[in-house]
Amino acid sequence: MRATFRLGRIAGVRVGVHWTVAVIFAVIAVGLAQSRLPDVYPGHSWALYWVVGLLTAVVFLASLLAHELAHAVVAKRNGVAVDDIVLWLLGGVARLRGEAPTPGAEFRLAGVGPLVSLVLGVVFGLAAWGVHAAFGAGLAVDALAWLAVINIVLAVFNAIPAAPLDGGRLLHAAMWRRSGDRLRATVGASTAGRGFGWALVLLGLFLFVRGDTVGGVWTALIGWFLTSAATLERRQAEVRRTLAGIPVRNAMTREPVTMTERLTVADVLNDAEHRYRHPAFPVTDDAEAPVGLMTLNSARHVPEKDRNTVTVRDVMVPLARVDVVGPDEPLADIVPRLDPVPEHRVMVVAHGRCVGVVSASDVNDMVTWLVANNPQSHSR
Missing domain, CATH: 3.10.580.10 (CBS-domain)
Structure with missing residues (x-):
C-alpha cells in the first residue's frame, strides 16, 4: 500500500495517507454526526453534531497513527529499518525494510501496537468517566466512550493469532522460537491468517444474506484483505528463501x-x-x-x-x-x-x-x- 500524499516525518519516519482514508473518515464522521449522536443526545444543532463527529474521526485516525508509530519506533530500536507508515481504508501499515533479527525482537515489534491501542482505549475510557463525573452526560462523553471502545476493539482484533495481524506476528515469533525455522513459522502464521480471513468472508456473506448489507460487505472486505495479505506473506517468504545468499x-x-x-x-x-x-x-x-x-x-x-x-x-x-x-x-x-x-x-x-x-x-x-x-x- 503506497501513500497518495505524504504528511511529513514523525519520529524520523515518513508518514503518508492513501486516498481511501477519506472513505473511512467519511464513514465515521457521517455515522456519528447523522446517526449515533442525534439518537443518543437529541436537541443539539446539526453543526455541533458535525463538529464532534469530525473531531472524533480525526482523533481515531491519530490513534491508528500512534499504533503504527509504535511499531516503527520499536522496529528501529531493534535494528529494522522502516520505509514509511501509510494510513488507508482498513487501518494503517508500517512498511519495514527487513525482518526482525530474533524471535524476541519480533515479539516486541508486534506486541507494541495492540498494547498502544489498549492503553489509548483505557485513557479515553478514563477521560469519558472524568468528563461525565464533572459535567454529566453529553456529546463529549459519548465521543470519548466511542474512542475508548474502538481502540480496545482494535487492540483485541489485532491480537488475533493470524497473519498479517499483529497477533499473527506474535504467533510467528513463538513458532520461530520453538522450531528455529523462520520459513516454517511464516507458513504456520500465514495458514492461520488465511483460515481466519476466509472465516470472515463467510461471516460477511452470512450477514449480507441476513439483511445487514453494510456490515456484511465490510466484514467480507476485511476477510478478503487478510486472506490476500497472508497468501502474499507466504509467497514472499518462499521467494526470500530461494534467494538466500544471492547478492x-x-x-x-x-x-x-x-x-x-x-x-x-x-x-x-x-x-x-x-x-x-x-x-x-x-x-x-x-x-x-x-x-x-x-x-x-x-x-x-x-x-x-x-x-x-x-x-x-x-x-x-x-x-x-x-x-x-x-x-x-x-x-x-x-x-x-x-x-x-x-x-x-x-x-x-x-x-x-x-x-x-x-x-x-x-x-x-x-x-x-x-x-x-x-x-x-x-x-x-
Missing part, C-alpha cells in the same frame, strides 16, 4: 540508461531510447550522481504546452523517496519493497554512481532461473 548485483539490470535532470519532458518523450526501452530511468546531475527516478507515466501527464519548459527534475521521484541499495546487499532483503509499477524500482548505487536497477521482473527472472537449475533446493 543484488546478480539480478540487477546493469549499466541502466539514465537521463540528466536538466532534460525537458519534451526531450524525454521525443527520445526513442528513453521512450521505448524502459518505463522508468535513474536521473543524474551534472556530475553523474543519482538524484532521483523518472517514469514515463509522470512525463506523459505533463500538458503538451508545458513539456518544453518542465524539466525532469520537476517531475522525477526524488532520491529520498527511492529505494537505494548497494550491489552486494542481499537480494532477499529487497523483495518486500518491490512492486510491479515503474516508480517502485530499486536503484543500485556504488561509489556515488548508479550501477544498476532492480525491478520485480528481475527478481522473478532470478527465482525462475534458480528453481530451474536447483529444483531440489526449492522444494525442501
Whole structure:
C-alpha cells in the first residue's frame, strides 16, 4: 500500500495517507454526526453534531497513527529499518525494510501496537468517566466512550493469532522460537491468517444474506484483505528463501540508461531510447550522481504546452523517496519493497554512481532461473 500524499516525518519516519482514508473518515464522521449522536443526545444543532463527529474521526485516525508509530519506533530500536507508515481504508501499515533479527525482537515489534491501542482505549475510557463525573452526560462523553471502545476493539482484533495481524506476528515469533525455522513459522502464521480471513468472508456473506448489507460487505472486505495479505506473506517468504545468499548485483539490470535532470519532458518523450526501452530511468546531475527516478507515466501527464519548459527534475521521484541499495546487499532483503509499477524500482548505487536497477521482473527472472537449475533446493 503506497501513500497518495505524504504528511511529513514523525519520529524520523515518513508518514503518508492513501486516498481511501477519506472513505473511512467519511464513514465515521457521517455515522456519528447523522446517526449515533442525534439518537443518543437529541436537541443539539446539526453543526455541533458535525463538529464532534469530525473531531472524533480525526482523533481515531491519530490513534491508528500512534499504533503504527509504535511499531516503527520499536522496529528501529531493534535494528529494522522502516520505509514509511501509510494510513488507508482498513487501518494503517508500517512498511519495514527487513525482518526482525530474533524471535524476541519480533515479539516486541508486534506486541507494541495492540498494547498502544489498549492503553489509548483505557485513557479515553478514563477521560469519558472524568468528563461525565464533572459535567454529566453529553456529546463529549459519548465521543470519548466511542474512542475508548474502538481502540480496545482494535487492540483485541489485532491480537488475533493470524497473519498479517499483529497477533499473527506474535504467533510467528513463538513458532520461530520453538522450531528455529523462520520459513516454517511464516507458513504456520500465514495458514492461520488465511483460515481466519476466509472465516470472515463467510461471516460477511452470512450477514449480507441476513439483511445487514453494510456490515456484511465490510466484514467480507476485511476477510478478503487478510486472506490476500497472508497468501502474499507466504509467497514472499518462499521467494526470500530461494534467494538466500544471492547478492543484488546478480539480478540487477546493469549499466541502466539514465537521463540528466536538466532534460525537458519534451526531450524525454521525443527520445526513442528513453521512450521505448524502459518505463522508468535513474536521473543524474551534472556530475553523474543519482538524484532521483523518472517514469514515463509522470512525463506523459505533463500538458503538451508545458513539456518544453518542465524539466525532469520537476517531475522525477526524488532520491529520498527511492529505494537505494548497494550491489552486494542481499537480494532477499529487497523483495518486500518491490512492486510491479515503474516508480517502485530499486536503484543500485556504488561509489556515488548508479550501477544498476532492480525491478520485480528481475527478481522473478532470478527465482525462475534458480528453481530451474536447483529444483531440489526449492522444494525442501
